[in-house]
Amino acid sequence: MNHRYIHTSLTRISDLAEKEFELKKLPRDLWKTGDYVICEIINAGSESLRLELPNGRMRGIIGGEFIIGALGERFATLEATGSWRNVGENLKMSVLTGAGLLGKLTSKSVFIPQMMKVLYTGHAFRDGRKLTMDSFVKSTPDTPFNTPVVLFVGTSMSAGKTTSARIVTNLFKQAGHKVVGAKLTGAGRLKDILAIKDVGADAVLDFVDVGLPSSICPKDIFGKKLRQLLSKIAQVKADIAIIEIGASPLEPYNGELAINAIREHVKCTILSASDPYAVHGLMKAFDIVPDIVTGITSNTLAGIRMVEQLCGVQAMNLIDATTTKRLKQILSATTGFAL
Numbered sequence: 001m002n003h004r005y006i007h008t009s010l011t012r013i014s015d016l017a018e019k020e021f022e023l024k025k026l027p028r029d030l031w032k033t034g035d036y037v038i039c040e041i042i043n044a045g046s047e048s049l050r051l052e053l054p055n056g057r058m059r060g061i062i063g064g065e066f067i068i069g070a071l072g073e074r075f076a077t078l079e080a081t082g083s084w085r086n087v088g089e090n091l092k093m094s095v096l097t098g099a100g101l102l103g104k105l106t107s108k109s110v111f112i113p114q115m116m117k118v119l120y121t122g123h124a125f126r127d128g129r130k131l132t133m134d135s136f137v138k139s140t141p142d143t144p145f146n147t148p149v150v151l152f153v154g155t156s157m158s159a160g161k162t163t164s165a166r167i168v169t170n171l172f173k174q175a176g177h178k179v180v181g182a183k184l185t186g187a188g189r190l191k192d193i194l195a196i197k198d199v200g201a202d203a204v205l206d207f208v209d210v211g212l213p214s215s216i217c218p219k220d221i222f223g224k225k226l227r228q229l230l231s232k233i234a235q236v237k238a239d240i241a242i243i244e245i246g247a248s249p250l251e252p253y254n255g256e257l258a259i260n261a262i263r264e265h266v267k268c269t270i271l272s273a274s275d276p277y278a279v280h281g282l283m284k285a286f287d288i289v290p291d292i293v294t295g296i297t298s299n300t301l302a303g304i305r306m307v308e309q310l311c312g313v314q315a316m317n318l319i320d321a322t323t324t325k326r327l328k329q330i331l332s333a334t335t336g337f338a339l
Helices: 161-174 191-198 219-234 255-265 276-286 301-311 321-335
Strands: 022-024 036-043 066-071 073-075 080-083 092-097 101-108 117-126 149-154 179-185 203-206 240-245 266-272 292-294
Touching: 066 117, 073 092, 073 101, 080 092, 149 161, 149 255, 161 179, 161 191, 161 240, 161 266, 161 321, 179 191, 179 219, 179 255, 191 203, 203 219, 219 255, 240 255, 255 266, 266 321, 276 301
Parallel strands: 066 101, 149 240, 149 266, 179 203, 179 240, 266 292
Antiparallel strands: 022 117, 036 066, 036 117, 073 080, 080 101, 092 101, 092 117
């Protein structure tokens, strides 16, 4: 292990921690999304900030350290936006996610702490070639995707998608089924798919496995990466796929493209929502009728009743154990698997 640098979780598909590499500065016009870069931490930000390591553990910052992350973009409705494309001549950036997504901060919610600031020191090079996330993506045979899907979508980030996916994964595993968990869109973090792994998923995958630091990229590039990712998911040969669309399909993470790619295989759709009106808007925007609405809007009887009256769909608080029996009935009826 090379301890000169903090290896963030976006490096988990690489061998940068095990094998030597050179440091070489590149002019801004040669930078690309997914480039592995080394930056010096010049401001640790809030004392509460941590960096996510390749194993998913969170690490505190001592000060004066160097980080290896990947150039990328984030456009989160509730936290922060930023892109490497906005980096100026001073080469200063922010750590846009704890996973090591690096770019110039363009806006931030007043409700989140000050973000970690870093200074670009160079790109990772080996044998005269720039190292990128794509450098470490293993080719995979093109495999048709036919796995039945329980789809988790949300009206925004932090609406409860991953929590709901954990609950459903656990039910399928308790019933003896082989489960693959996947996150098709969002900004790179390991914690969401690890949460699915922790409750028994036989395999977990996300867009980082096909070389994307976040799914914000041109549609043609994302389409190619999505086909690779779906092939990897298909090769698990699971009985059921627990698939999350990160953030909201309305955000620029290519969520709509991902939903359309798997739509014919979706057996059950679970929508995590922040409020009843957001449910109505998402249903209209994407022609989706969820089998269950859950998340923040289902925390009270008032929210549940408004979803059912406004949208005509069933709302349930999946965290409440009294809903488990009904949840099993819906999952069994839609997927055909006994729970």
